[in-house]
Amino acid sequence: xxxxxxxxxxxxxxxxxxxxxxxxxxxxxxxxxxxxxxxxxxxxxxxxxxxxxxxxxxxxxxxxxxxxxxxxxxxxxxxxxxxxxxxxxxxxxxxxxxxxxxxxxxxxxxxxxx
Amino acid sequence: xxxxxxxxxxxxxxxxxxxxxxxxxxxxxxxxxxxxxxxxxxxxxxxxxxxxxxxxxxxxxxxxxxxxxxxxxxxxxxxxxxxxxxxxxxxxxxxxxxxxxxxxxxxxxxxxxxxx
Numbered sequence: 001x002x003x004x005x006x007x008x009x010x011x012x013x014x015x016x017x018x019x020x021x022x023x024x025x026x027x028x029x030x031x032x033x034x035x036x037x038x039x040x041x042x043x044x045x046x047x048x049x050x051x052x053x054x055x056x057x058x059x060x061x062x063x064x065x066x067x068x069x070x071x072x073x074x075x076x077x078x079x080x081x082x083x084x085x086x087x088x089x090x091x092x093x094x095x096x097x098x099x100x101x102x103x104x105x106x107x108x109x110x111x112x113x114x
Numbered sequence: 115x116x117x118x119x120x121x122x123x124x125x126x127x128x129x130x131x132x133x134x135x136x137x138x139x140x141x142x143x144x145x146x147x148x149x150x151x152x153x154x155x156x157x158x159x160x161x162x163x164x165x166x167x168x169x170x171x172x173x174x175x176x177x178x179x180x181x182x183x184x185x186x187x188x189x190x191x192x193x194x195x196x197x198x199x200x201x202x203x204x205x206x207x208x209x210x211x212x213x214x215x216x217x218x219x220x221x222x223x224x225x226x227x228x229x230x
Contacts, residue, residue: 033216043205043220056217090159094216101147101166101209103218105159 002027004093004106012112018079021109023091025072031055031096032074033103034066037088046089049074050096078111086113116141118208120221127196128229134181135191135224137206144168145211148182148189149218154202162204165189167211193226201228 005024013019025032033056034046045058049068066076078085088110092103117140127133139148150162165173165182172180177197181190193200206221 031216033218035218042222043218045217045219048216050216058217092218096216101211102149102161102164103209103216104161105151107158 004091004104006089006091006106006109008109009107010110010112012114013081014114015081015083017081018077019081019111021076021078021089021091021111023074023076023093023106025074025091025093026104029093029095029104030072031094031103032068032072033092033094034074034076035090035092036060037090037108038086043090046076081113083113085111087111116143116208116210116219118206118219118221120206120224122224123222124225124227126227126229127193127200129196129198131196132192132194133196133226135193135204135206135226137189137191137221139187139189139206139208141187141208141210143210147209147211148180149207149209150178150180150189150191151205151207151220152200152202153205153223154199157202159205163191196228198228198230201226 007022031050033048048056052068063079068074088108090108092105094103146167148165153159163175177194203223207218
């Protein structure tokens with residue numbers, strides 16, 4: 001099976017702009033989770049989508065949003081970018097059902113806000 | 115709230131030697147998963163090994179094994195016969211075992227250096 005893919009791999013944006021990141025999960029996986037990785041805060045959970053519905057949400061401001069499509073692909077949007085949003089954004093795929101513990105990560109999108 | 119603590123920011127091991135990375139966690143749940151993930155420099159995070167809390171037997175994957183002490187809430191990773199390719203950041207992670215809670219809680223990571 002193909003792994004988790006994320007596009008684009010690198011992005012440079014200016015403060016105040018918005019950005020959309022995309023994630024395609026492993027075929028058959030219905031859950032997509034998003035994480036932010038920074039040197040200062042480490043890996044933090046943003047949100048999870050399952051069957052086109054947000055199922056869990058982390059402690060991030062409303063500028064961070066997402067959605068999931070019927071083919072399980074997910075997008076994450078950040079509006080009004082701030083310098084502190086510079087990070088590696090990882091998405092992780094899993095079947096999403098009870099008993100399926102592990103998540104499989106994509107290569108990430110490195111976002112730089114200037 | 116669940117927390118995961120990795121007290122060793124950096125570790126070093128010689129090639130072919132054995133190294134143990136430490137992880138402790140705090141939870142009031144009884145049914146959960148624990149994981150070790152490896153993130154090589156500028157590369158993708160990959161799952162190394164997983165442990166289900168209700169299983170007493172320690173998980174093993176080739177050169178990687180864990181020492182799971184549920185009562186002590188300790189979950190260490192042992193890497194045997196270390197190889198240069200083992201150099202990476204290693205993250206310990208926790209996840210409650212329900213079908214509706216996919217959130218992984220990560221530790222701060224341990225950077226493992228492998229020397230010749």
